[in-house]
Amino acid sequence: DIIFSTINNLVFYNQNKPFFIVSPIMSDEEEYLLLERVYSQINSYLTYPKITDLLDIFKKYGTISNENGIKKELYQYFYKTDKNTTIENQSLGIRHLIQEDLIQINVSANDWQSALFTAALPLLQKNYINRSYIEKIIENVNSNRTSFLITKNVSLAHAKPEDGVNSLSLSITVLKKPIIFKNDKIPTQYIFTLAAVNKTSHINAMSELVALLEMPDFYEILNTATQAKEILTFIKSRFP
Numbered sequence: 001d002i003i004f005s006t007i008n009n010l011v012f013y014n015q016n017k018p019f020f021i022v023s024p025i026m027s028d029e030e031e032y033l034l035l036e037r038v039y040s041q042i043n044s045y046l047t048y049p050k051i052t053d054l055l056d057i058f059k060k061y062g063t064i065s066n067e068n069g070i071k072k073e074l075y076q077y078f079y080k081t082d083k084n085t086t087i088e089n090q091s092l093g094i095r096h097l098i099q100e101d102l103i104q105i106n107v108s109a110n111d112w113q114s115a116l117f118t119a120a121l122p123l124l125q126k127n128y129i130n131r132s133y134i135e136k137i138i139e140n141v142n143s144n145r146t147s148f149l150i151t152k153n154v155s156l157a158h159a160k161p162e163d164g165v166n167s168l169s170l171s172i173t174v175l176k177k178p179i180i181f182k183n184d185k186i187p188t189q190y191i192f193t194l195a196a197v198n199k200t201s202h203i204n205a206m207s208e209l210v211a212l213l214e215m216p217d218f219y220e221i222l223n224t225a226t227q228a229k230e231i232l233t234f235i236k237s238r239f240p
Contacts, residue, residue, distance in 0.1 A: 002042065007145060018042060024150050029075040051075060092201060094208040095239050097170040101126070103228035104173045112181040112188075113138050116157055119173035119191035126169070129195045133164030137193075147183045148191075151213055155181065158194040165195045168202060170209075172231065174222050190222060208239050 003012050003019045012019045018041045022034060036050070051074050058064055102122045109115035120134045136159040140146040148155035171193045178187030192209065196202045212218045212235065221234045 002038065007147065009145075024148075024156055029072065032075045032078060049078065051078070092168070092204055093239050094170065094205040094212070095236050097168065097202075097205050098172065098232060098235055100228045100232050102169065102171040103231050104171070105222075105225055105228060105231070106176050107173050108176050109179055112141070112179050115173075115175060115179050115181075115188070115191065116141070116193075119157060119171060120193045122171045123169050123193060123195055128165070128167040128169035130164035130166065133159055133195065136160075136163040141182050145183050148181065149184050149186070149188060153178060153187065153189045154192070154213060155184075155188040155190070156192045156194055156209075158196065161197050165197055167195070168197045169195045170202075170205065172222075174225075190219075212238065 001017060003015060003017055004022050005012055005019070006022060006024050008021055018038070020034065020037065023030060032051070051071055054074060055064070055067065055071060058070070064070060104119070104122065107115075107118055109118055116138055117134055120129065120137065123129045124131060124134060137157050140159060141148070148157045150156045173191040173193070175189050175191065178189040180187045194202065194206075215238070218234065218238075221231055225231050
């Protein structure tokens with residue numbers, strides 16, 4: 001009935017169904033705006049309140065000293081109150097997935113293929129994934145025009161659970177020099193390789209990753225750390 005995709009493909013437009021391009025990882029605001037767009041297309045009698053309209057009402061009767069702050073909280077409030085589905089392993093956060101030996105810094109790579117392989121190698125060495133999983137990640141980029149870029153300089157590499165995942169896990173790789181991946185126009189310097197065992201158990205960890213990627217000091221520690229444990233300590237301090 002509805003098509004959601006992270007890639008823009010003409011085939012989807014020919015299905016005569018509502019089609020939405022989405023980011024693999026979205027903030028509360030982006031998720032809320034997506035819901036707003038979906039409801040406006042498929043449910044003319046059901047609407048989501050527009051945050052901009054609410055702000056206009058507030059301004060009529062008072063003074064807003066921090067418009068961006070209140071807007072962010074409104075998006076969080078209205079979106080989170082709509083999350084009624086219980087997520088399996090909801091307490092499993094990023095601190096449960098990240099280990100010191102899954103963090104690599106100052107990594108050299110000659111091309112995007114070697115960058116993706118090296119980024120996933122710690123997961124393979126701990127048997128969290130099979131070699132086929134890495135091969136599938138690279139194959140997807142080559143054959144499906146897949147882009148793992150989720151924000152500036154950051155890529156979230158992944159494939160499907162059935163492609164060779166043995167255990168839920170996540171690795172962090174900081175490249176010495178940024179590399180432009182095939183299908184991308186801007187370079188990647190930070191690669192997060194995700195191995196998910198199903199559709200839900202990694203959701204909470206990914207939500208925390210989004211929060212980390214919005215922290216300027218997270219990039220600072222990624223760039224300046226001389227040991228992996230410095231990055232691990234930072235993450236645990238933010239999500240104890």
